Amino acid sequence: MLVIRLFEEKVEDLFTRGLVKGTAHPAIGQEAIAVGICSKLRKGDYVTSTHRGHGHFIAQGGDPNRIMAELFGKETGYSRGRGGSQVMADFSIGFLGANGITGGSIALASGAALALKNKAKRGIVACFFGDGATNQGSFHEALNMAAIWSLPVVYVCENNMYAMSMRATDSVSIESLATRADAYGFPGVSIDGNDLTAVQDAMHTACKRARAGDGPTLLECCTYRMSGHSRGDQRAYRSRAEETAWKKRDPIRATRKQLIADGELTAEQDREIRREVRAAVSTAITFAKRSPEPDPATLNDGVFA
Amino acid sequence: MREISYSDALREALQEEMSRDSEVLLIGEDIGTYGGAFGVTRGLLDRFGPDRVVETPISEGGFVGMAVGASLLGARPVVEIMFMDFMTLVVDPLVNQAAKLHYVYGEQAACPLVVRTPSGGGRSYGPTHSQVFEAWFAHTPGLKVVAPSTPADAKGLMKAAIRDNNPVLFVEHKMLYPTRGPVPGRGSRPIPIGKARIARRGTDVTIIAWSWLALEAEAAADALAVDGIDAEVIDMRTLSPLDMETVIESVQRTGRLVIADEAPRSGGVSADIGVRVFEQVFDYLDGPIRRVTTPDVPVPASPVLEQAALPNRERIAAAAAELCGAY
Ligand SMILES: Cc1ncc(C[n+]2csc(CCOP(=O)(O)OP(=O)(O)O)c2C)c(N)n1
Ligand SMILES: [Mg+2]
Numbered sequence: 001m002l003v004i005r006l007f008e009e010k011v012e013d014l015f016t017r018g019l020v021k022g023t024a025h026p027a028i029g030q031e032a033i034a035v036g037i038c039s040k041l042r043k044g045d046y047v048t049s050t051h052r053g054h055g056h057f058i059a060q061g062g063d064p065n066r067i068m069a070e071l072f073g074k075e076t077g078y079s080r081g082r083g084g085s086q087v088m089a090d091f092s093i094g095f096l097g098a099n100g101i102t103g104g105s106i107a108l109a110s111g112a113a114l115a116l117k118n119k120a121k122r123g124i125v126a127c128f129f130g131d132g133a134t135n136q137g138s139f140h141e142a143l144n145m146a147a148i149w150s151l152p153v154v155y156v157c158e159n160n161m162y163a164m165s166m167r168a169t170d171s172v173s174i175e176s177l178a179t180r181a182d183a184y185g186f187p188g189v190s191i192d193g194n195d196l197t198a199v200q201d202a203m204h205t206a207c208k209r210a211r212a213g214d215g216p217t218l219l220e221c222c223t224y225r226m227s228g229h230s231r232g233d234q235r236a237y238r239s240r241a242e243e244t245a246w247k248k249r250d251p252i253r254a255t256r257k258q259l260i261a262d263g264e265l266t267a268e269q270d271r272e273i274r275r276e277v278r279a280a281v282s283t284a285i286t287f288a289k290r291s292p293e294p295d296p297a298t299l300n301d302g303v304f305a
Numbered sequence: 306m307r308e309i310s311y312s313d314a315l316r317e318a319l320q321e322e323m324s325r326d327s328e329v330l331l332i333g334e335d336i337g338t339y340g341g342a343f344g345v346t347r348g349l350l351d352r353f354g355p356d357r358v359v360e361t362p363i364s365e366g367g368f369v370g371m372a373v374g375a376s377l378l379g380a381r382p383v384v385e386i387m388f389m390d391f392m393t394l395v396v397d398p399l400v401n402q403a404a405k406l407h408y409v410y411g412e413q414a415a416c417p418l419v420v421r422t423p424s425g426g427g428r429s430y431g432p433t434h435s436q437v438f439e440a441w442f443a444h445t446p447g448l449k450v451v452a453p454s455t456p457a458d459a460k461g462l463m464k465a466a467i468r469d470n471n472p473v474l475f476v477e478h479k480m481l482y483p484t485r486g487p488v489p490g491r492g493s494r495p496i497p498i499g500k501a502r503i504a505r506r507g508t509d510v511t512i513i514a515w516s517w518l519a520l521e522a523e524a525a526a527d528a529l530a531v532d533g534i535d536a537e538v539i540d541m542r543t544l545s546p547l548d549m550e551t552v553i554e555s556v557q558r559t560g561r562l563v564i565a566d567e568a569p570r571s572g573g574v575s576a577d578i579g580v581r582v583f584e585q586v587f588d589y590l591d592g593p594i595r596r597v598t599t600p601d602v603p604v605p606a607s608p609v610l611e612q613a614a615l616p617n618r619e620r621i622a623a624a625a626a627e628l629c630g631a632y
Contacts, residue, residue, distance in 0.1 A: 021429035021608050073429065073607030084431035084606025100433030101391070102363045135362035136394075163363055165339035171362035237338045294605075296613035303602055 001031040001196070001252050002277045004055040007064055008227075010281050011054065011071060015231045020071050024085040027055035029194075029226030032251035033158050034059035036199025037126050037219075040207050044123035046094045046112050048105035051086045052158075052225075053098030056128050061093045068284040074291035081294040094123075102163075103129060103136030106155070110142040113151035117213075124152040124210040126203075132163025134177055140184075143216070147184040150215035154206040155181075157218065158193065160225040165237035181218035193221030194251040197258075224249070306487035314456035314488045315345050315421075315477065318463035319383060321491060323353055326381060329467055332359045332372055333385030342387045343423055343482050365391055369420065370398035373472075376418045377406070381467055389424040389476065390436045403472040404447030415470040419463075423479040424452075425517055425567055426599075426615050431606035437568040437599075442474045443545040443577070449498055450545040452476035454519035456486040458542055461496030468495060476544075478517035478567075501548040503555070507537035510561035510625045513552060513578060515541040518565045518616060525622035534629050544574050549581050556582055560591035561628045565621050570598040595624040 008026040015024055027034065030052070038047065038059035049056040057067055062078070070077025070088050078088035089097035096112060099105040109127030116123045133139060134157060146153050157177050161168050168177070181188025187209070191198045199221060206217035224246040228235050235243075259265035309317070323329045331346060331353075337360045340347030350358040361368045365386060372382035386392055399420065406414040426435035443450045449471055453459045459477070466473040504519060505526050514522035519540040526536040537555055541548065556562050562582055566575035579594045597616045605611055 022431060022606055023434075070606075073609065079606075081607030081610060082432065082603070082605040084429065087431050087433065087606070100431060132363040135364045137364065137366050164335045164342075165337070166335060166360060166362065170360075293609045294607050296609060299605070299610055299613045300600055300602055 001035050001255060002273065003064065003280065004031045004034060004058050005252055006277050006281045007058060007068075007284070008054060010285060012227060014071070014285075021073065022084050023230045024054070024071065025052040025230045026227050027052050029246065029251065030158055030160060030223045031055055032196040032255065033156065033193045033199055033221045033223060036196050037128070037154075037156050037203050039200060040203040041094065041124075041126060044094070044121065046096050046109075046123060046125045048096045048109040048112070048125065048127045049098045050105060050128055050130060050133070051098065051100055051102070052130070053086065053088075053128075057088065057090075057095055057098065060095045062090055062095060064280060064284040065287040068288040069291045072288040072291070073294070074288055075294045076287070076291040103133035103139050105129065106133065106136070107138045107142040110146045110151055110153055113146065113153035114149065117149070117151055122211065124154065124207060126154050126156055128156045128158060130163060131157060131159040131161070131168040131177060132166065132171065134180060135171055143181070143184045143218070146216045147186050150213060152210040152213070153216045154203065154210055155216060155218045157220045158223060159220050160223050162225065162229070162238065164229045167237075176220060178218055178220040186216050186218070188218040188220065190220040190222065193223035194249050194254060196251065196255050223251075226250070306489065308485045309456055309488050310483055310485050311456045311459050311477070312343065312345050312482045314460040315463055316347070316349070317488070318460040318467075319346065319349060320352065322464055322467045323349070323357060328379055328381045330357045330359060330380060330382055331385070332361060332368055332382050334361055334363060334387055336360060336385050341385055343479060345421075345477075345482070346385065365394040366398065369395035370402065372418055373398050373403045373416060376416045377414060381417045383419040383421060383467060386420060386422040388434050389422045389438055390433050392422060392438050395420070396441070399442070399448060399472060399474075400445050404445050407471065408447060416472045417470045418472045419466045419475050420472070421475045421477060423482075424476045425478040425480060426604045426611055427480045427517070429606055429608050429611055432603040435604035435611070439476055439544050440568055440573045443574055447471070448545065449473045449543070450476065451498055451543045452478070452516040453542055454481065454516055454540050456484070456488045458496060458502070458540075460488050460493065462498065462542065464493075465495035465498050469498060473498070476516060480517045481520075484520065499543045499546045499548055501551040502540045502542055503537065503551065504540045505536070505538040507535040507559065509535045509559060509629055510563060511537045511539060511552070511555040511559045512563045512565065512621060512625055513539045513541060514565040514621070515544065516567070518567055518621070521616070521618040522565055522621050524618040525625065528618065528622045529625055532626065532631055534626060534631060536625055547578065547581070549585070552578065552582060553586055556586055557589045560589055561625075562590065563595045563597060563621060563625045563628060565597045565616050567599055567616055569601045570596065571601050573598065592628050595628055597621050597624050
């Protein structure tokens with residue numbers, strides 16, 4: 001969780017200072033969901049992600065050096081500089097890709113689950129998306145088909161209360177997004193997405209169901225995007241008071257407190273971990289800066305397999 | 306005349322048309338408080354209220370279909386699709402519905418709909434936020450496609466698009482938003498759809514471009530002038546219907562043609578214009594038609610690769626110079 005936080009803080013800073021071009025969507029405040037979900041996956045399972053995908057990728061074991069290099073548009077990046085922040089993947093660790101199209105991964109994840117089922121493979125798919133993405137038609141089409149075919153997929157809705165500037169409560173007329181699963185006949189559960197243990201417990205149950213061939217689950221993980229939507233967002237659509245209130249529910253602070261209370265972490269160890277993570281993020285930036293630019297002569301390579 | 310930005314010119318057109326006709330309404334994602342992803346609709350929610358500035362969930366296929374339906378009953382919706390890349394999600398309501406209605410249902414049906422959308426690369430937004438899909442829609446009978454390059458044209462053509470009784474795709478290249486130029490004030494007249502503009506007169510070679518590349522073509526012409534080549538630049542402004550009259554007249558005078566198009570090379574508007582010239586005035590051409598386009602690749606995110614992919618003033622100038630025998 002700390003790796004994601006410090007990585008994203010640096011990314012925000014790099015974009016603000018114009019050292020990295022394009023745009024990025026930081027996952028600051030949503031770390032417990034990425035980590036809680038991916039911690040329950042095994043080899044042979046898959047993940048699909050979103051525009052806000054650095055955290056999912058890191059939680060799934062993605063290399064921060066290569067993610068950072070992709071943001072810098074370098075040859076050593078996951079997409080060799082072709083994709084950028086919203087377009088990177090590493091199939092070897094089960095990460096089937098971020099996605100620049102809101103809702104774009106939901107049908108893909110369900111199709112991957114279909115392939116796993118048809119090949120009688122054991123794996124399952126964890127499909128991340130935001131509250132806003134649940135308003136896309138393909139969300140509803142995919143969930144219905146996953147239900148009728150009992151596909152091994154866990155739909156993970158990161159409800160951070162906003163889709164860009166639109167409040168989730170203004171974009172639907174239901175109380176909880178979890179109830180959308182009712183329409184398709186499978187379980188929908190709403191949980192505190194800033195509570196790592198709650199996420200893990202819910203994912204545990206959903207995985208069991210998917211692995212048993214009983215079909216999908218929709219997990220609504222309630223959380224808050226602590227920074228702006230993307231670079232340059234003035235956040236005029238929400239109040240500073242609301243932001244302050246959510247700061248008190250910072251998932252990293254809560255997890256640390258819990259670990260210390262349980263005697264699993266000392267203050268000294270905590271400081272040491274912070275030092276290590278800070279160093280790792282610095283290393284990633286150095287790696288990215290020193291990596292070569294892609295060769296323009298290779299522009300036309302790889303359009304077809 | 307006062308100078309304002311392309312974004313401001315669009316906003317003025319929207320505001321003046323909304324004041325003039327109560328049927329005009331805006332529909333789209335984050336177009337209220339946020340002002341749209343590129344700030345074009347900033348302030349209009351406060352001015353016209355939520356019934357006329359309708360903020361939608363992320364449901365492009367749904368709300369464009371709804372705009373088509375509303376237009377059947379007399380509304381004049383101006384829909385914003387946040388990036389042209391997301392036009393993929395609204396092809397059905399535009400192509401299978403809006404574009405056919407007047408042809409099949411006759412006078413009872415009109416579809417006075419405008420879909421505004423930012424196109425193109427240059428900002429390292431990556432392969433799903435940098436595309437140019439004009440050709441798909443120019444390929445659809447019943448749809449009009451405009452892609453103005455100057456703030457004045459943006460204002461005039463937006464007014465024309467809103468008053469047009471047909472569905473119009475209004476393409477706004479994202480590099481153009483901050484560019485500035487002279488724009489007429491309140492009550493200014495619409496600029497007719499389907500008329501190209503000769504941006505610069507010349508005698509040696511005709512360079513055709515539109516949208517962002519029209520600016521690059523003018524810069525290329527400046528560079529060519531230094532080398533003694535007198536280039537004419539035509540800003541097409543409208544891609545459907547094409548103003549071939551202006552193009553043909555120019556090619557008859559210059560005998561040489563360069564077409565600059567940011568879209569991929571295959572199946573694009575550049576090919577269409579080239580073939581029409583070939584069909585109509587083959588015998589006036591002193592050399593082959595040259596096209597400067599993006600190759601058939603997705604637009605990469607890396608600034609180095611992106612610059613290698615996209616047409617620019619240097620490539621346009623080089624093509625024209627080569628045609629004129631300078632190199
Ligand atoms: C089809 C499509 N429409 C719009 C966008 C622009 N866009 C990118 S992220 C976003 C908001 C997504 O909200 P949500 O799904 O809640 O995810 P969050 O950003 O809150 O993580 C929007 C509108 C897009 N990328 N794709
Ligand atoms: Mg959201």
